[in-house]
Amino acid sequence: MSTAYDNAQEEATEGKVYTVTGQDWDELVAAVAGSDEERLVINMGPQHPSTHGVLRLVLTLDGETVIEARTVIGYLHTGIEKNMEFRTWTQGTTFVTRMDYLAPIFNETAYCLGVEKLLGITDRIPERADVIRVLMMELNRISSHMMAIATFGMELGATTPFLFGIREREMVLDLFEYITGLRMNMAYIRPGGVSVDLPAGTVDKIGEFLKIMPKRIYEMRKLLDANPAYLRRTKDVAYLDLTGCMALGVTGPILRSAGLPWDLRKSQPYCGYETYDFDVPTEKTCDVYGRYLVRMSEMEESLKIIEQCLDRLAGPDLKGKPVMIEDKKIGWPAQLALGPDGFGNSPDHIAHIMGTSMEALIHHFKLVTEGFRVPAGQAYAAVESPRGELGAHVVSDGGTRPYRVHFRDPSFTHLQAIPATCEGGMVADVISAVASLDPIMGGVDR
C-alpha cells in the first residue's frame, strides 16, 4: 500500500494533499501556513467520531468558513429493499426493523400499516394491538430522542449529556427486552397486530419507568436548557426556516422548530392516535436550539401518551383481549411462549398441531413457509417517527412476497439540508448542524 503514490497522482489534479491521522494538528497548521492556497478541501468521514455514523462530508473551507458542503452517502447500503422481495410479507418486518436502527418500532409499524392497507384489514386490527403499538412507539420515541441528544452532546465535546442520555435510553431498552425479548430490531409489530402480548408485570415496570423518567428529563433540561456553552453552540446555528423545510421535504422536529405544528399523529392519525390527549410542541427559532427544545418537549408528551396507554391496557375493556387479527388466514398461527429452551411456540400450540389436529399442522406449515397472499396494488402508509415522516410505499403483485417496498426515510431527506444549513457558517457549526438533523445512516442507506 503506497499512499505516496496516491498522493502524487491526486496532487497532479487537485493540488497539495495533506494526510491527517490525529494528534498532528501542529504539523498540519505549520504545513498549511506555508501554502499560498486560499481554499482547503476537507474530507470529513466516513469514519469520523462526530459525523453520526458512516456519513462523509466534503467541506471546502476558506479559513474557518464553509464555502461548500457536499454530502456523500451509501457506505451502509445493504440492499434491504431488494432482499425483502425474496421473503414473505411477515418476514419483511425483520428486515425493515434494521433500517433506522434507533427507531425499529416505527419502521415496523409503517411497513405493517402499508401491508394492512393492501390487505384491506386496517379496521380489523384488534384495539389492544393498536394500544400496544402506540405504547411501543412512544417508548421508542423517548429512546431515540435520548440517543439524539446524547450523541449531540458528545459531538460538541460534552460527555455528561452522553452519559445521561445513554443511561435513560437503557431504561427503555430494558423495557423492550422485557416485552419482546430483544433490545433492538425486535420484529415485534407484525401484519395483523403484534407478535405476542405483553408479559405479566409489564404495566408495573412501565409504571416505575414513568415515575423516574420525568425527573431524568428534568435533569437533562437543567444541564442543557440554559447552559451558556451549549447555547453558544446551538443558538442561531443551522438556520432553516419553513420555506426551506417545505422545499427540502423536511419534517419532524426540524419542521416543528420552524413553527409549523405538523405532526401526522394529529393531522393524519393512525393506530388510534386521535383518541389520546397530547400536544404538539413547536418553537419558532428555526435553529439547533429550537430542535433540541422540541425533542425535549416531545419526550414529555410521549410520557403522557404512555400513561394513557397503560390505563387502557389495564382497564376492563382491553384486558386479556387478542393482540393479533382474528382472521386465521393472516394472523400468525403460533401462540408464542417462554419455555426452558427460550422463546418459541407454546407447548399448547405444539400439542395441538402435533397431537390433535392434522389440519392445524397443515395450516401452520402453509402460513409459516408460504405466507399469506396480498391482493395486487400499491399503498403508502406514513407514521410520525422521531425524525419526521417515515413512509412505506408497498407494492404487491398478488403474491406471497412483496413486489417492491420503498421506505421514505426522513434521515435520507434531511441530509439534503446540510448545504442549506452549513454553507456560509463556521466549520465547528457543521457538527452541530448535522447532529441537529439527527440522521441515522442505517435509515439513510437502507
Added chain:
Amino acid sequence: MTGNPPANLPGLPEEPVARTGMFGATGTGDTSGYGGLVVRRAPKLSTPRPYGGPVGPSGRGDFDDIADQLERALGGDLAEAVESVVVDRGELTFHVKRERLLEVCRHLRDDPALRFELSLGVSGVHYPDDTGAELHAVIHLCSITHNRRLRVECAAPDADPHVPSTVEIYPTHDWHEREAYDLFGLIFDGHPALTRIQMPDDWEGHPQRKDYPLGGVPVEYRGAEIPAPDERRSYA
C-alpha cells in the same frame, strides 16, 4: 380486496398468464397436483368518475375535487395530461404523461386550490411485464394546506428510460431521483447532477430492477452452489 374489479369473470377480458404450476420448478415430475395451476396477472386498474374520497367541505369527494381543480388549472381536458386515474384502497393516483409531468407538478404545488407543497420523494418501481411502460417513477405528494395526499405516477419504457426531472419544483427530489436512477436506471432529464448515490460510482447495472442478475452462493461441497434467490423453488 377493496376496489379491485373481480378478475376473470365471464365477459371480462382475461389477463395474460403470469405463471403456471407452483414452486417455480420446471422439468421435474410434478406430483403435487399444482401443475395445472394458472395464475393470471393482476389487471391494470383505471377508475371512472366519480372518484369519491373523503367528503370535504364542498360536500363532494376530495378526489373529485382534486381532479376538477387540476383540470381547471391545466385549462383543458384532464385526460390530455393524465393517462388514467386510479382510486384504490382510499388513495388517489394520477398516471401522468411524461411530457406533461413538469406542468402538472407545478400546478399541483402552486395552485391555491391544490397546494401540494410537500413532496415525500420519488420511488421507482420496475414492472417488466408492463410493456412500453416498464419503469415507473412514483411521487408521493402531501398538501399541508388541505391535509390530503396524492400519488403521481410517471412511466417510461425500458428502451427510452427518460422522465423529466422535478427537482426545480420540488428540490427534495434531488437525492430521491438520484436513488431511482441508481437503483432502476431511470434517467431524469434536467437533474442538476444525476449520479449514483447508494452504489459505488463505477458500479454496473441497476440492482433494484427485476432483471438484475443475482448471484448464488458457492458452498464447499462437491462444487455445489446455492442458487440465486430468484432461481430457488418458492411459492412465488
